[in-house]
């Protein structure tokens with residue numbers, strides 16, 4: 001074969017190889033799935049009234065969707081070979097967007113990993129009630145729990161969680177995580193500001209609101225803000241922390257309850273003998289028995 005032609009063919013082969021390598025390294029980091037059409041999106045969603053989204057085959061025209069914008073866009077991918085799933089709820093006012101790029105932060109990806117597991121492997125899917133999908137639940141402390149308080153708050157939290165485990169015949173269990181991401185985070189708000197943080201926004205000693213993954217009855221990670229550090233002294237039942245943790249299990253205030261009910265809406269200092277009611281205990285055991 002003519003040397004010139006061999007060289008030319010080699011160059012072409014090399015060019016194709018380099019092109020292929022370059023193309024594979026250009027792999028879209030995240031793939032998006034449009035909930036309504038089940039179509040894979042490339043991560044760049046155009047909401048300018050012209051195109052709804054772009055796929056690997058090219059842009060998806062709004063007209064193809066009959067003007068039906070998705071309310072939720074699902075992102076499924078893996079990081080460090082662990083799959084995760086994130087759901088984005090899109091603002092209905094699409095004219096606010098020009099080009100919308102889905103950014104993901106590490107903590108969101110960690111939450112997405114938990115969601116991926118929870119949604120596919122819900123240990124308690126028999127229940128119609130809102131519930132956590134796995135046991136044990138992990139817990140950790142926010143950065144505002146400084147060294148000098150950490151020892152004490154840890155002891156109190158451990159005692160509170162142990163009470164819940166005992167009361168639910170060990171159906172509800174907790175473990176300290178091996179990463180900073182966890183199901184329940186305790187935030188030491190009493191450190192934030194000496195004057196304001198003595199009590200929370202509504203005069204409470206602590207506060208927690210349960211969160212639900214969109215379109216499920218599964219709880220996602222929750223935060224417990226502790227505003228007052230000495231509601232109940234160490235060694236006594238930590239009724240304020242127990243009360244807040246139980247909020248994250250969906251328990252509401254028992255307004256008719258006796259002063260001895262841990263889910264009563266008020267707490268007066270020194271009243272550290274409150275207990276979880278039979279009704280609430282049965283409710284929790286029922287869900288987490290998985291029957």
Ligand SMILES: [Zn+2]
Nearest residue numbers: 243247253265
């Ligand atoms: Zn409460």
